[in-house]
Amino acid sequence: MNQSATIDRLVDRALFIRLETLRLSRIAGAGHYSGTFSAAELLAVLYYHQLRLDPLRPDWPDRDRFVLSKGHAAIGLYPVLADLGYFEPSELDDYTRLGSAFGDHPDMRKIRGIDFSSGSLGHGLSIGVGMAMGARVQGRDYRTYVMVGDGELAEGQVWEAVMSASHYRLESLVCIVDRNRLGIDGPTEEIMTAEPIDERFGAFGWDVQRINGHDLGAITGAFDRINSSTSDRPHVLIADTIKGKGVARMEGDVHWHVGNLNAEDYAAVEQELREGTIR
């Protein structure tokens, strides 16, 4: 696939993630819209371009690992796993309903393709550290990718993990920061200062890249750079994003961290997503 066709495909899949988030939120009655929309391009590139996977073998020991440490964006990940064939898409039709495998945060014991359960912020990067150590102990060459939120960086455990990853030179570990600038109560920089994120990771000994997290060419380019890296440092991709990206009423509005569209608004939001073009 040439570059342009690759990007077209990723644009389409990011739209799919947003539309499915809309559909599943409607089943649940509410959803983590904006923190999923900020990560849609990142998830699309990871699952449709970067990760070494075999959906028919979810336990393949040499698969790349992905930990969604910001587990509240699982509503955008489930449709991707269904689309890739980990399970039947119809299994999502009772999303969050009594007895469903699919809750707001992902459960690895119930869902094929989830490499680790998440939900409590601050844990995921440590889990990834362990997965990368596991690769080293067992002589495997998979990479481990962990997506964290920017508000999550206030959790002290994140920095324990950051420290240990560089101490053990875990070059197979890739941390992706969805830098959407908003927590639940307001801007991260008002709640608890996150910046300078790049300098902080750099000071801890990580290989740092900072990109526009909605620019599909920039995201694939950053991963290309990691793929060809000879550094023994762990990698962090700080992706500057817009919380709620793609829906005007949600963009940059803290009230859509968990939101609930009125029934009459779904069609308009869907149309807005389909007409918008995020590249």
Add this chain to the structure above:
Amino acid sequence: MSSRSTHEGQDQSEVFRGVATAAKADRETGKGIARASVPAFVAGEELANLADSDERVVVLTADLASANRLNDFSSRHPHRFFNLGIAEKNMISAAAGMASTGLIPFVGTFASFASLLGYEQIRTDCAYPGMSVRILAHHSGMSLGYYGSSHHALEDLAAMRAVADLTVACAVDGNQLRAMLRASLDLPGALYLRLGRGRDPEVYSEVPADFSFGRAVKLQEGSDVTIIATGSEVHPALGAAEILQSQGLSVRVLDMHTIKPLDQEAILAAAAETKAIVTVEEHSVIGGLGGAVAEVLADHSTGVAFLRHGVHDEYVLIGPPVSLYQHYRLDAQGIAAVVTKFLS
């Protein structure tokens, strides 16, 4: 007790007669403490032995490899050992990540930090996803003596017992710990293993070949009262039984090494066959062994005379461990006095 085959056909009480005799000899000579059987200190060596033939074994600690002697492991398997520094939360979560790749991580740190600082990581990253992480929570209870309450773990059994899909056990001595570590390789899910401070006198003269998580050991038969003890309190419980017997009482002693899953059968048998039950633990009487046994007795409406002995909802005094055990009546004489008073 060198192999399972020597046990076959023997009555359990007969098997452990030798055990109790050995423990008695230790108490009389005072040599128990000097013997090589020390829980926290054999883990590194035993795990190194296990790792020789099992590639899944890895070990992690938080700047305590010399305190818990996990450096006996790191010297033999340096590439399967990870010191994560003083960062217990990251260590436990990283162990869970390692377990997800097929390894069996053994994680050693002080029980106070493992259980309280690492509680959410044990629950959410180890037990909930079913990860085969083994927490070696050493220096439990008040065994760090005058280090004070920051370093005491008197709530850990209560906390751990409430976590679903988590096995919770307490090692009595080095030989039982070796048996537990071996058995843990085939144990599904996560394990919280509570250890003493590495100077625990021997109760089991050899590695018990028939150890099984969830099955209590009847160390001594008796009909007047049953003392149910766990971990560090099993040895003094045997001493207390000896004192009580000299007063004419018939005392059953159960080593309830596994707090979860609890051996209900052994508890209900004690309730039916002996006149009273006293639980003894180096832990708060709230929610630990005593709480667990009380729940079983109440659920089955047994009505047996019952007393929980342990620490009664307080932060304990500063003092050397031996002095603390005397003060809180957790040594043999103290337990005997508590039981005598209860029965009168």
